Amino acid sequence: MKNPYFPIPMRVKRTSVETTDQMLRTIELSFLNEEDKRAFHFIPGQFCELSVLGKGEAPFGIASSPTENGSLKFTINKAGVVTTALHHIEEGAEVGLRGPLGNGYPITLFEGKNILVIGGGFAFTTLRSLIAFFLQPQNRNKVKDITVIYGARMPGLLLYKEELKEWEKRDDIKLVVTVDWGDKDWNGKVGLVPNVLEEVAPSSENTYAVICGPPIMIKFTFPKLMALQFPNERIYTSLEKRMKCGIGKCGRCNIGHLYVCKDGPVFSYDQLEKLPKDY
Amino acid sequence: MTDQWEPKILAFLCNWCSYAGADLAGTARIQYPPNIRVIRVPCSGRINPLFILKALQNGIDGVLVSGCHPGDCHYISGNYIGRRKSATLKRFLEYLGIEEGRVQFSWVSAAEGVKFSQVVHEVVQDIKKLGPAKRLVKRSLEFGVRSSEIKNRDSEL
Amino acid sequence: MTLKLDKKDLKAFLETLMEEYDLFAPVKLAEGVSIYKKIDSPDEVDLSTENPQKPAKEVFFPQSETMFRYEKAGKRYQMTSTEGVERERVILGARPCDIQAFSLMDDVFLGKEYKDVYYGNKRKATTIIGLACPHPLSTCFCSSAGGGPFLRKGSDLFLIDLGEMFIVELLTEKGMAFQKNKFFREANTKEISLAKGIEEKASTKADASVPIGGIDRRSDLMMENPFWDRMHEKCIGCGVCTFLCPTCHCFDIVDEAITDKGQRVRNWDSCLFPLYSQETSGHNPRPTGRERTRQRLMHKFNYFPKNFGRVACVGCGRCILYCPVNFDIRQAIKLTSPKEIKKVKDEVDLTRQ
């Protein structure tokens, strides 16, 4: 029997601060064992449990795309004990990893369809994985139009700024970046995500929407999607809950009879409608 | 074994009096045993009983809390408040069975380098008599091993 | 196969057992308080006590269990898993309710996708010697929960106390391995019929009237019911019912470390503790006792049946006996009848401000 609680060793290859408030840091991990690397297959939307031994373990969505071979990226918000330790970790240090866990985005369902990606704040991590996956040349024709609406409170709080610039230059993706409050150097859009969505008004025809962000954004964006006539079963979101084991045993992340770690974290609104509002 | 054993003692010294007193002992070259490790705190009233318990749990052999003399507190009444906590905590720990003398208290002013040295001498002597701390001490990492398999939890210590 | 074991031979039997196995059995810790514990000397074993406070699940799923140890060596960590079980084990004297609970725990820990090795290894290495329950208490409702005081399912061997001796039934292959045990002798028909009589009497005593059947469907519509506004009121949010429940299996994983050495440990956790679902951001999806009580009961009677086809309650009655405020799970179950729910709802509506 394989021990699902036993982490594999990873090396911290690179770490970089993402945002001006220093609260978000991306760490890039490489496999220390070749066999672990070969056995590791994931799809966008899945997550891993990262261990800093002595501090504990916490779940993080994988921010890199499966197409970016060789290493994994995680963007970490400094909040508690483990995340603080991950913020202070040095390049070259060893961390533990368990995963990939969870279901991930329904990539096969998206094939042949348009996708609309709506992200807010630091919830953009697994969305970045999804976008990067489909922007990969061999995957690009799997889906039709890719529309991305990404918002943050301030320009400094946007993730993956360099990458956003590159995406902006491409013509096979429509990227709308918005901030709640601009600054003197900001010449992009200013406005809340739900309003920008209304403005952009992508067609819901043959389109799947993937939305990820703070609860307040989701709350106000959802009615706009309804207005654009997205049916519930074509809206997907990724949920967060306190997790420990990541494999549906320890109990705490359930919503009704489903476990966010094992049956999620990605759920369609259709599914969520039928579940208790226990999140 | 006991010949070589030297107690480790943690001293919480208030910034304004006892720490300065210890400093004075140092600059005046008044000798005292090297068994104490000092943690400087703003005031003896700042001592949370959790600090003392945590030190004992981590295997410290004795704790000394030292602050300003009554009436000298930099914060007017911090040492008075601390005194009440100390009195009740000391009695309570002894009642539980922690040996008398493991946790000690003193007033040492910034001018009392000699007294500081004396206090440390006395505390070290007392604790040497008591021997290494056993009660409440957490054994390094063999703890909590499959609770149901621990043969006799009492004999752990 | 029906054998017997004289009680005067019990000690010697246990001694031989302990040569081959790690033995776990009820041990009295204080007047009226006992737990299942690893036995060092046969004298510790106390089969005369009531069902121990702490259920036998602890043999497979200890309250606090090291998962692996680690030590820092240069830049790398040396990690050693503690999943292995060194010796075969025997649980002696587990009651049918606790044994029934093992099969529910199997559903969770040995499920399809992920297998919990810590639980699984111990489970596999264990022979279960069940003990019949001749005097079910008034709080016992195993017969309502698909079990019974003499339920043999799950036991490898099964003991029935006849006073001077135990009737020993060998039920499985693991049990048959004891066939040639020198302390077991053939039971005569008189003894067998005596045991039968005790069984019949006991079976009538365990409460079979608690309406558990169909509760998963009944409770389907209860999520947002004001029922919970009332249900949680008296619950003080301690962990007694969940820790002493033979089917509750939630746990927390933490690291314990001193400088460069440490271990990852899992400890029992309870859905009734606020911290259980509290997220780092401060957001708690189950912010009050209302949601937490609901989680406890719905997990047992709705979510678990949805996932595994049966309720996660074996009717041992521990949560009723030991609750500091007399929260009675039987009453909660009875209140799930549509008529009762309506009554509660009306009452809540009437007094809601």
Place this chain on the structure above:
Amino acid sequence: MIQEKIREKARELLSNKTVDLIIGFGEGSLPLRTTPRFIRDPEKVNRLIWNSFCENNLATYLHKFSKLKVGIVVKGCDARSITALSLEKRFKPDQLFLMGVPCQRMVDRRKVGRAVKGEILQAREENDLIHVKGDGFEIALEREDFLYPSCQACMHRNPIHVNVTLGDPVEESPLIESYHEAKRFEQMSPEERWNFFERETSRCIRCYACREACPMCYCTECFVDSSNPKWIEKGLSPSDIQFYHIVRAYHQTGRCSGCGACERACPMEIRLTYLTQKLNRDVKELFNYETGIEPDIPPPLSTYEIEDKQDFIK
């Protein structure tokens, strides 16, 4: 009869909207037990009862209903807890209506259970007798032989600082010496005391029933739950368990009314009141303070006297 008076008062308070909620005792589901009852409807006050099994300290529920105006049935000890909580500014003025009941001392259900062979299926209280009935036995026990030790030593059975007293005052006549347990333990050697503490706490399952049953344990984050700093681990290491019990008790210094709710709540029957009793005794001796008696004197550890004893300080 007290029970009638409680119901009457509860009906009145709910009818004239003095309170939104009445917290009292109701019929338990087991013999020798009652259960906390929450009444909002004046028509339902008949669910309230009063007998010698009303062992819970209902004050612990006040934190749960902090937004409501609450009428609460209190014994002497419960009332003292509430006074202590008021000193800590837990309630708004006039938020509470205390229905004090002079206490006849509560009966230790476990002790009764152990006095008979077999399970008690029915119990009934009549004057000074408790009639218990089970499979094959039926006997009457003297109530006075089965009281909780904390009740035997109680000096404040008449609730004070209450809005109304229901029933006649009782004579404050402890059956045993105050602080009897603390005094007994003080006579032992440190080894004996430590061994006792170690043995008792070794049974702890860390369910925190002692904490939750206590009205004074209302910290938003208990030190046990703090992850940063992490004071103790949550496993079963004896040292961690001892640490927990020391701090849980010590945090009650000058705040404990000695009601014994912690000990009653413990499913593993760990002796806990001998700890708080010592703290109460010390607070009385050192600072001449008793919890919940004076509504205006601050708790002893939040204040000081210049003349406080300091012979223990070098």
